[in-house]
Amino acid sequence: MHHRDQGDISVAASVITVSTTRTEKTDVSGETIKNLLREAGIPVVHYAICPDRVIAIRSEIHRALSEANCIIITGGTGLTHDDCTIEAVAPLLDKKMDGFGELFRLKSYEEVGTAAILSRALGGTIDGRAVFCIPGSVKGAALAVSEIIIPEIRHILRHAGR
Amino acid sequence: MHHRDQGDISVAASVITVSTTRTEKTDVSGETIKNLLREAGIPVVHYAICPDRVIAIRSEIHRALSEANCIIITGGTGLTHDDCTIEAVAPLLDKKMDGFGELFRLKSYEEVGTAAILSRALGGTIDGRAVFCIPGSVKGAALAVSEIIIPEIRHILRHAGR
Amino acid sequence: MHHRDQGDISVAASVITVSTTRTEKTDVSGETIKNLLREAGIPVVHYAICPDRVIAIRSEIHRALSEANCIIITGGTGLTHDDCTIEAVAPLLDKKMDGFGELFRLKSYEEVGTAAILSRALGGTIDGRAVFCIPGSVKGAALAVSEIIIPEIRHILRHAGR
Amino acid sequence: MHHRDQGDISVAASVITVSTTRTEKTDVSGETIKNLLREAGIPVVHYAICPDRVIAIRSEIHRALSEANCIIITGGTGLTHDDCTIEAVAPLLDKKMDGFGELFRLKSYEEVGTAAILSRALGGTIDGRAVFCIPGSVKGAALAVSEIIIPEIRHILRHAGR
Amino acid sequence: MHHRDQGDISVAASVITVSTTRTEKTDVSGETIKNLLREAGIPVVHYAICPDRVIAIRSEIHRALSEANCIIITGGTGLTHDDCTIEAVAPLLDKKMDGFGELFRLKSYEEVGTAAILSRALGGTIDGRAVFCIPGSVKGAALAVSEIIIPEIRHILRHAGR
Amino acid sequence: MHHRDQGDISVAASVITVSTTRTEKTDVSGETIKNLLREAGIPVVHYAICPDRVIAIRSEIHRALSEANCIIITGGTGLTHDDCTIEAVAPLLDKKMDGFGELFRLKSYEEVGTAAILSRALGGTIDGRAVFCIPGSVKGAALAVSEIIIPEIRHILRHAGR
Numbered sequence: 001m002h003h004r005d006q007g008d009i010s011v012a013a014s015v016i017t018v019s020t021t022r023t024e025k026t027d028v029s030g031e032t033i034k035n036l037l038r039e040a041g042i043p044v045v046h047y048a049i050c051p052d053r054v055i056a057i058r059s060e061i062h063r064a065l066s067e068a069n070c071i072i073i074t075g076g077t078g079l080t081h082d083d084c085t086i087e088a089v090a091p092l093l094d095k096k097m098d099g100f101g102e103l104f105r106l107k108s109y110e111e112v113g114t115a116a117i118l119s120r121a122l123g124g125t126i127d128g129r130a131v132f133c134i135p136g137s138v139k140g141a142a143l144a145v146s147e148i149i150i151p152e153i154r155h156i157l158r159h160a161g162r
Numbered sequence: 163m164h165h166r167d168q169g170d171i172s173v174a175a176s177v178i179t180v181s182t183t184r185t186e187k188t189d190v191s192g193e194t195i196k197n198l199l200r201e202a203g204i205p206v207v208h209y210a211i212c213p214d215r216v217i218a219i220r221s222e223i224h225r226a227l228s229e230a231n232c233i234i235i236t237g238g239t240g241l242t243h244d245d246c247t248i249e250a251v252a253p254l255l256d257k258k259m260d261g262f263g264e265l266f267r268l269k270s271y272e273e274v275g276t277a278a279i280l281s282r283a284l285g286g287t288i289d290g291r292a293v294f295c296i297p298g299s300v301k302g303a304a305l306a307v308s309e310i311i312i313p314e315i316r317h318i319l320r321h322a323g324r
Numbered sequence: 325m326h327h328r329d330q331g332d333i334s335v336a337a338s339v340i341t342v343s344t345t346r347t348e349k350t351d352v353s354g355e356t357i358k359n360l361l362r363e364a365g366i367p368v369v370h371y372a373i374c375p376d377r378v379i380a381i382r383s384e385i386h387r388a389l390s391e392a393n394c395i396i397i398t399g400g401t402g403l404t405h406d407d408c409t410i411e412a413v414a415p416l417l418d419k420k421m422d423g424f425g426e427l428f429r430l431k432s433y434e435e436v437g438t439a440a441i442l443s444r445a446l447g448g449t450i451d452g453r454a455v456f457c458i459p460g461s462v463k464g465a466a467l468a469v470s471e472i473i474i475p476e477i478r479h480i481l482r483h484a485g486r
Numbered sequence: 487m488h489h490r491d492q493g494d495i496s497v498a499a500s501v502i503t504v505s506t507t508r509t510e511k512t513d514v515s516g517e518t519i520k521n522l523l524r525e526a527g528i529p530v531v532h533y534a535i536c537p538d539r540v541i542a543i544r545s546e547i548h549r550a551l552s553e554a555n556c557i558i559i560t561g562g563t564g565l566t567h568d569d570c571t572i573e574a575v576a577p578l579l580d581k582k583m584d585g586f587g588e589l590f591r592l593k594s595y596e597e598v599g600t601a602a603i604l605s606r607a608l609g610g611t612i613d614g615r616a617v618f619c620i621p622g623s624v625k626g627a628a629l630a631v632s633e634i635i636i637p638e639i640r641h642i643l644r645h646a647g648r
Numbered sequence: 649m650h651h652r653d654q655g656d657i658s659v660a661a662s663v664i665t666v667s668t669t670r671t672e673k674t675d676v677s678g679e680t681i682k683n684l685l686r687e688a689g690i691p692v693v694h695y696a697i698c699p700d701r702v703i704a705i706r707s708e709i710h711r712a713l714s715e716a717n718c719i720i721i722t723g724g725t726g727l728t729h730d731d732c733t734i735e736a737v738a739p740l741l742d743k744k745m746d747g748f749g750e751l752f753r754l755k756s757y758e759e760v761g762t763a764a765i766l767s768r769a770l771g772g773t774i775d776g777r778a779v780f781c782i783p784g785s786v787k788g789a790a791l792a793v794s795e796i797i798i799p800e801i802r803h804i805l806r807h808a809g810r
Numbered sequence: 811m812h813h814r815d816q817g818d819i820s821v822a823a824s825v826i827t828v829s830t831t832r833t834e835k836t837d838v839s840g841e842t843i844k845n846l847l848r849e850a851g852i853p854v855v856h857y858a859i860c861p862d863r864v865i866a867i868r869s870e871i872h873r874a875l876s877e878a879n880c881i882i883i884t885g886g887t888g889l890t891h892d893d894c895t896i897e898a899v900a901p902l903l904d905k906k907m908d909g910f911g912e913l914f915r916l917k918s919y920e921e922v923g924t925a926a927i928l929s930r931a932l933g934g935t936i937d938g939r940a941v942f943c944i945p946g947s948v949k950g951a952a953l954a955v956s957e958i959i960i961p962e963i964r965h966i967l968r969h970a971g972r
Contacts, residue, residue: 062221066221080614097889101585102912259444262441275799276751279745421766426750430757483766710868
C-alpha cells in the first residue's frame with residue numbers, strides 16, 4: 001500500500017466523521033477535509049460517519065486501516081461525557097506524536113486565543129499508518145488538515161512506515 | 163442481537179484463531195471450539211484465522227463484535243515476543259473478569275500441575291459482549307470452553323448485556 | 325486512630341453500600357455486614373448509602389478515610405455499564421492485594437461453581453488503611469466479611485498501618 | 487449548581503492551597519487567586535489549605551466538588567519527592583485538557599524563558615466540573631488564573647457541564 | 649547465555665534480597681534460595697542485597713539481566729509504604745504471568761489460611777528472561793522457589809526465551 | 811554526589827547515544843553534546859553507545875544514575891517500530907516535565923516548521939536526577955542541549971534534588 005524509499009510515498013486517506021446527527025449531506029467538516037486532501041493530490045479511499053460510541057469508532061478505524069495509511073477522525077473531541085473520540089483512539093496508538101496536538105493548539109491559540117485550551121487533538125501511529133483526531137468544527141478541522149497534516153503526512157509516513 | 167429479560171438470552175459466538183501457520187483445515191483447536199459450542203446449542207456466526215499481529219487481532223474482533231456477543235480468541239497467549247493476543251485485547255475491555263483467568267488456571271493446575279502458571283488467559287466485556295482469550299492448545303481451549311465459557315455465557319450476558 | 329505495636333490494633337470500620345434503590349431500611353447487605361463486624365468486636369464508625377457514580381463513591385470513601393481504617397464498599401461490582409465501584413476505587417489504591425479478590429472468588433467457586441467468575445472484588449490499601457470492594461448480594465458480602473476480612477483485618481493493618 | 491443553556495453559566499469557585507507551612511494569614515497565593523476571582527464576578531464558595539499528601543488533597547477536592555464547579559489547586563506542583571499535587575489529581579480526571587498546561591507554560595516561557603519547563607500544571611474535568619492544578623508561586627498562580635482560567639471558565643463549563 | 653531447542657535449557661540464576669538491615673551473614677532467605685537452586689542443579693551466577701528503593705532494585709535487576717535468565721527477588725513485597733519491590737518490577741515486565749502470583753497464594757492459603765491475601769508476589773518476563781518477586785520470609789521464599797520456580801523454570805524459558 | 815543549598819549545584823553529566831550503527835568515532839551527535847556540556851563547565855562522567863533495545867537502554871541509564879545527575883539520551887526517538895527510547899524511559903520517570911518536550915518542539919517549530927511534530931522528546935526526574943531523551947540528529951540534539959538543558963539544569967536539580 002505504501003512504501004519507504006528515496007522517492008515518493010503514496011498516501012491514501014480515510015476520513016471518519018464522529019457524529020450522531022450528521023448525514024453525508026450535512027457533514028460539512030467531512031466534505032471540507034476530503035476536498036482539501038484531494039486538492040493536495042491525496043486520494044480519499046475511505047469515508048464514513050459513525051456515532052460517538054467507543055466500539056463504533058474503533059471498528060471504523062480498523063476498517064480504514066486496511067485501505068488507508070492516513071486516517072483523519074473529526075468530531076467527538078470535546079469535553080462532554082459523550083465525547084469519546086480521544087478516549088477511543090489513544091489506547092490504539094503504537095507511538096503518540098505529542099507535537100501534533102501541541103502544534104494544533106498553538107495555531108488555534110493564534111486564531112482564537114485562550115479558547116484553544118478546549119481543543120483536544122491527538123496524533124500518532126498504528127502499525128506504521130498515521131492517525132489524527134481533530135475537532136469537528138469546520139474551522140478547526142480545516143486548520144489541522146491544511147496547515148499540519150497535508151504538509152507533513154509524507155514526511156511522517158516516510159519515518160513511520162513499515 | 164441479544165436481549166436481557168426474565169427469559170432466555172440468545173448467544174451468538176465468534177471463534178478467532180490466532181496463528182500464522184494454521185489453515186482452516188489444520189485448525190484443530192478452532193474446530194474443537196466450534197463443535198463444543200454447537201453441541202451446547204450456541205450458533206457460531208463468525209470464524210476467522212488471523213495472524214499474530216495486534217492490528218490484525220483487533221480488526222477481527224471488531225468485525226466479530228458486529229455479529230456475535232460471545233467472542234472466543236484462541237492462541238497467541240504464550241510468553242514469546244510474538245505472542246500478543248493478551249496485549250491486543252486487554253486495552254479494549256470495558257470490564258475485566260479477573261475470575262475467568264484465575265478459574266481457568268485453577269482448573270489447569272488440577273490437570274497439569276504448576277505448568278498452569280504459563281497459561282495466560284483473559285476474560286471481560288466490550289460494550290456488553292463477552293470476550294475471552296484462551297490458549298491455542300486443543301486441550302487448554304477445550305477446557306476453557308466446555309468447563310467455563312459454555313456453562314456461564316448466558317449468565318454473563320444477562321448481567322453484562324445492554 | 326490506629327497504632328502499630330506488639331499489642332492489639334484498634335480497628336474502626338466504615339460500611340458503604342453502593343445502590344441507587346436501597347434505603348437504610350432495605351439495605352440488608354449493609355445491615356448484615358455491620359452486624360458481622362460488631363459481633364467480631366469491630367466498631368462501625370461510618371455508614372452510608374451512595375449512588376453508583378464514580379464521584380459519589382470516591383467522595384464517600386474520602387469521608388470514611390478520616391474516621392475509619394477498614395472501609396468496606398458493597399455493591400456496584402457487576403458487569404453492567406452502571407457498575408463502577410471497582411473502576412472508582414482501583415486508581416485510589418496505594419497497594420493492591422491481589423490475593424483478596426482471588427481468595428474471595430476461590431471461596432465463591434466452592435459455593436456457586438463457575439458462576440464465581442462473575443464476582444468482581446478488590447482489596448488494597450490507601451495511606452495505611454484497608455479498603456475492600458465486595459459484591460452487593462447478602463450471601464457474597466457475608467462470605468467476604470466473615471471468612472476473609474474479619475479474620476485478617478488486624479493482620480493487614482499491623483502490616484500496612486503507618 | 488450550574489446549568490447549560492443559551493444564557494449565562496453560574497460559576498462557583500473553590501481555592502485549595504497545598505502547603506505544609508502556610509496559614510490562612512500567610513497564604514498570599516490563595517488570597518491573590520480569591521481576589522482575582524471575586525473581581526471577575528466569580529464567587530469563592532470553598533477555600534482550604536491542605537498538606538502535601540495525596541489523601542489530603544483528594545479529600546479536599548471531593549469536598550470542593552459538592553459545592554464548586556471550578557476548582558483551583560495551587561502549590562505542590564514542583565519536582566521534589568514531596569510535590570504530589572499533579573500525581574493526586576491526574577487519576578481523578580475524566581477528561582484532560584492538555585492545552586491548559588501547554589498554554590500556561592507558553593505564557594510562562596514568554597515571562598521567564600526556559601525556566602518554564604519546570605512549571606507543572608494540569609487541567610481537566612471531573613463529572614462536568616473544571617479542575618486546575620497550578621504552581622504555588624504568586625506570580626505563576628496569578629498568571630494562570632487571570633490570563634487563562636477566568637477568561638475561559640464559562641466557556642469550559644458550557645462545553646463540559648452536565 | 650541460554651538457548652532454545654529440543655534439548656535442555658541452561659538456567660543461570662540471580663538472587664536479589666531487598667532489605668535495609670540484612671547482611672550477607674544474616675540473609676537467611678537469600679541463603680535458603682541459593683541452596684535450593686544449587687541442589688536443583690541451577691547455578692547462581694549473581695547475588696546481591698539491595699536497599700528497598702525503586703532505583704536500587706531496578707539497577708540490580710539490570711545488572712542481573714546481563715548474566716542470568718532466572719532472577720529471583722526476595723523481600724520488599726509487603727504492604728507498608730517502604731515496600732516497593734512489586735512497584736519497582738511491574739513496569740519493567742514485557743509479559744506478566746498472572747498464574748505465578750495466584751499459584752503462590754493458593755499454596756500459601758493451604759499452609760497459612762486466609763493470611764495468604766497479604767502475600768504479594770509477581771512473575772513475568774523481561775526480554776526472554778524470567779523474573780520473580782517473592783516474599784522475604786524464609787518459609788514463603790522456600791515455598792515459591794521449591795514448589796513453583798524450580799519445577800517450571802526450564803519450561804518457562806523454553807517458551808519465553810529468545 | 812550533588813547537594814541542594816544556597817550556593818551552587820554540582821552537575822555531572824552522562825551522554826547515552828542510542829544507535830545500532832554508530833561507533834565512538836562516528837557518533838557526531840554524542841561528540842557534539844559532550845563538547846557543549848564541557849564548554850558550559852559541566853563534566854561528562856559517563857558516555858556510552860547502546861543498541862535500540864529497551865533492556866539495553868534501561869541498563870545503561872541505571873549505570874549512569876550511579877555516577878551522573880544529568881542524563882542525556884540521544885537517538886531512538888523517531889516513529890519506526892525500532893525506535894524505543896521514549897518507551898524505554900517513560901515508565902522509569904518519577905516526575906515528568908511536560909514542558910521540556912513542549913519547549914523543544916516549540917523551538918524546533920521556529921527552525922523547521924511543522925516538521926517539528928515528528929520530534930519526540932521527553933524530560934523528567936528519576937530519584938532526584940534529571941533525565942532527557944532527545945533526537946539523534948546533530949541539529950536537534952544541539953538545540954535541546956544548548957538552548958534548554960544547559961541553561962536550566964542547575965535550576966532543575968536545585969528543585970528536584972534530594
